[in-house]
Every structure is written in structure tokens, then in C-alpha cells.
Amino acid sequence: MLHVIFSVDYEIHGNGDGDPKALMVEPTARMLRLLEEYGAKLTIMADVAEILRFKEYAERTGRDDYGYQAIVEQLLQAIASGHDVQLHIHSSYFNAVHQQDCWAQDWSEYDFAMLPYERMDWMVKTCKEYLESLLKPVKQDYACMAFRAANWSVSPSTNVVRALLNNRIEIDTSVWKFGRRNGAVKFDYSSAPSALLPWRASEADICVPDRNGRLWEIPIYTEKRWLGAFLARGRLYRVMCDVFHKGPFHLSQAKAGQGEPSGPGGPRRRSRLAALKALFDTHAWKADFNQCDGRQLVKALQRAERLVPQGRDLQLPFVLIGHSKLFTPSNEGTLRPFLAHIARHSDRFAFGTLQGMGSFHRQWAAL
Numbered sequence: 001m002l003h004v005i006f007s008v009d010y011e012i013h014g015n016g017d018g019d020p021k022a023l024m025v026e027p028t029a030r031m032l033r034l035l036e037e038y039g040a041k042l043t044i045m046a047d048v049a050e051i052l053r054f055k056e057y058a059e060r061t062g063r064d065d066y067g068y069q070a071i072v073e074q075l076l077q078a079i080a081s082g083h084d085v086q087l088h089i090h091s092s093y094f095n096a097v098h099q100q101d102c103w104a105q106d107w108s109e110y111d112f113a114m115l116p117y118e119r120m121d122w123m124v125k126t127c128k129e130y131l132e133s134l135l136k137p138v139k140q141d142y143a144c145m146a147f148r149a150a151n152w153s154v155s156p157s158t159n160v161v162r163a164l165l166n167n168r169i170e171i172d173t174s175v176w177k178f179g180r181r182n183g184a185v186k187f188d189y190s191s192a193p194s195a196l197l198p199w200r201a202s203e204a205d206i207c208v209p210d211r212n213g214r215l216w217e218i219p220i221y222t223e224k225r226w227l228g229a230f231l232a233r234g235r236l237y238r239v240m241c242d243v244f245h246k247g248p249f250h251l252s253q254a255k256a257g258q259g260e261p262s263g264p265g266g267p268r269r270r271s272r273l274a275a276l277k278a279l280f281d282t283h284a285w286k287a288d289f290n291q292c293d294g295r296q297l298v299k300a301l302q303r304a305e306r307l308v309p310q311g312r313d314l315q316l317p318f319v320l321i322g323h324s325k326l327f328t329p330s331n332e333g334t335l336r337p338f339l340a341h342i343a344r345h346s347d348r349f350a351f352g353t354l355q356g357m358g359s360f361h362r363q364w365a366a367l
């Protein structure tokens with residue numbers, strides 16, 4: 001049986017602008033209402049690094065301009081209603097400074113996988129302790145046990161795997177097979193063993209299975225697709241948001257402390273064109289519920305079923321990704337056929353969460 005996991009990255013725009021109430025709280029409330037109609041569960045991947053900045057801002061100024069209380073209430077309510085909250089980290093927010101209506105981030109800490117082990121370990125520990133102290137009072141057995149890096153940056157892997165394990169994080173869900181980036185973050189996940197089936201990750205390379213590994217990689221479901229598969233309306237919206245609200249455009253500029261490039265026809269414009277081209281050159285098609293419509297997702301789920309080893313009663317995750325900031329009202333309509341399909345075929349599919357997957361590790365060891 002496939003357990004369909006709706007994971008949503010809960011954050012403002014990558015460049016530090018945007019209102020958390022509009023980009024996180026409001027769309028997530030719509031998402032929760034929609035999923036609950038079908039008995040589905042949401043796994044909120046909360047960027048605790050930025051949430052901690054919003055908290056500190058409210059405490060320092062006495063003004064809750066960034067909706068910290070609304071965020072806390074939403075996370076508590078989600079857990080109380082049987083949804084899940086797990087960890088997402090945009091590391092550049094830890095040293096972020098509030099400037100006018102924006103958060104100026106520390107771009108030297110943008111690429112999570114490149115941080116020194118001690119810094120990474122401290123970040124994971126700080127965020128895990130925050131989530132557990134917040135959420136255990138409403139759910140005794142709540143555990144922060146799953147992680148997704150900002151921009152899927154978990155390569156090189158040695159420090160990441162060690163830091164996650166040191167903080168009793170059992171699951172990483174950053175890898176998507178066929179995924180490649182060669183910009184502000186760099187990775188190549190084309191060698192990942194599966195687009196669907198979890199594996200025990202090697203410390204040396206998260207894409208290499210290791211029977212003795214203690215961290216489970218649960219990949220975001222991906223397919224290699226032709227260009228036409230990218231042309232759902234939601235995906236176009238995502239492309240435009242990525243291009244116009246992305247964080248550092250060139251790591252070299254970020255490292256030099258130059259912030260973002262600007263000016264008409266200048267490097268920013270060229271970067272936008274390059275970003276558009278790069279997005280359309282990439283043929284990795286993620287199961288992204290902002291960008292794919294319900295009909296596409298139903299077909300992807302049917303293809304994923306064929307990857308399940310036959311003859312064994314295995315409980316396996318099918319991880320979708322989404323972003324609260326991109327969840328438009330039209331997403332609600334396009335997602336309904338997918339939700340209805342899963343609910344109608346309860347003999348083959350279930351609605352799951354990442355923490356809920358924790359009990360199935362033993363089964364997966366035999367994969």
C-alpha cells in the first residue's frame with residue numbers, strides 16, 4: 001500500500017520578503033481545510049530558522065508584525081488535528097537582520113550542506129528542541145524526526161547525515177531522483193537508487209544505500225519527463241515566483257557580500273533568463289501539488305504503484321511536495337480529483353504523515 005504524504009514547505013519567499021500571514025498561515029489554513037474534507041493529512045515542513053526570527057522580532061519590538069502567534073497557533077492546531085509538523089531549515093535566516101520590510105539574510109550560510117559540522121549540528125538541535133517543546137504539550141508522542149534542507153541541499157552528505165543522526169532525526173526527505181542543481185547550491189541526485197522506495201543512506205553519499213546506515217532517505221517522488229509535462233498552469237506560476245523572488249542569484253556575489261544583483265538589463269535580468277532556461281532544461285518532474293494538476297498526480301501515483309515490489313504487504317511512502325506560499329485558490333480545485341481518487345481506492349492507498357512512517361522502517365529493511 002502506498003501512503004500518500006502531502007509535505008509542504010512552510011516559509012516566506014527565499015529572498016526574505018513577504019508577509020508570513022499571507023504566505024504561510026492563510027494558504028496553509030485553506031490546505032488543511034481541503035485535505036480534511038477527504039481525511040487526508042498534511043505534513044508541514046516548518047522553516048524554524050525564520051520562525052525563530054519572527055519570534056525574536058515580536059519579543060524585541062513588542063509588535064507581532066510577522067504573525068508569530070498565528071504561526072504557533074496553526075502548528076498547534078495542525079498537530080492536535082492529526083496532521084504532522086517536521087523540520088525544514090533555511091540556514092541563512094539564523095543571522096538574518098530585519099531591514100525595513102525584509103529579512104536580509106546571511107548568504108554565506110545559504111548552502112546548508114556546505115556548513116561546518118558544528119554549525120549544522122547546532123542548527124538542527126536548536127530547531128528540533130523548538131518544535132518538540134512547542135508541540136509535545138498537545139501530542140505526547142510528538143517527535144521532530146524528519147528533515148528537508150532548503151533547496152534540497154544535502155550533498156556533500158557527511159556532515160548532514162552526522163548532524164541529523166546526532167539529533168535523532170531518522171528520516172531525510174530532500175532527495176529527488178534525477179534532480180540536479182549547479183548554482184547557489186550544487187547537487188546531482190541522478191544516481192539515487194529510487195524515485196519512490198526509501199533506502200538507508202550512506203554517510204559518505206546520501207544517494208548511496210548502506211545496509212548499516214541509520215538515516216532513512218525517503219525521496220520526493222519524481223519522474224523523468226518530457227517538456228510538455230511541465231506545462232500545468234500551477235507550474236508556470238511556480239516558475240515565475242522562483243525567478244522573481246529567489247534568494248541569491250550568484251553564490252559568488254553572495255559570498256562577496258554584494259547582496260542581490262539589480263538594475264534593468266543587468267545581471268538580475270540575465271539571471272532570470274538563465275533561471276528560466278535552467279528550469280525548462282531540467283526534465284525531472286517532481287510530484288508537486290502546486291504545479292501538477294490532480295489528473296497528472298493520479299497518473300503519477302498509478303506509475304509509482306508499478307515500482308512497488310510485488311508479493312509482499314509493504315507500507316510505502318509516496319511523498320509529494322508543495323509550498324504554502326504558492327498554494328493558490330486554483331490549486332484547491334485541481335487537487336480535488338487526486339484526493340478523491342485516493343479516498344476512493346482505500347484498498348491501495350492511504351493518507352500518511354512522515355512521523356506516521358516511523359513505524360514501517362523494519363519492513364523497508366528487506367527492500
Ligand SMILES: [Zn+2]
Pocket residue numbers: 009011047088090149150151
Ligand atoms: Zn524552503
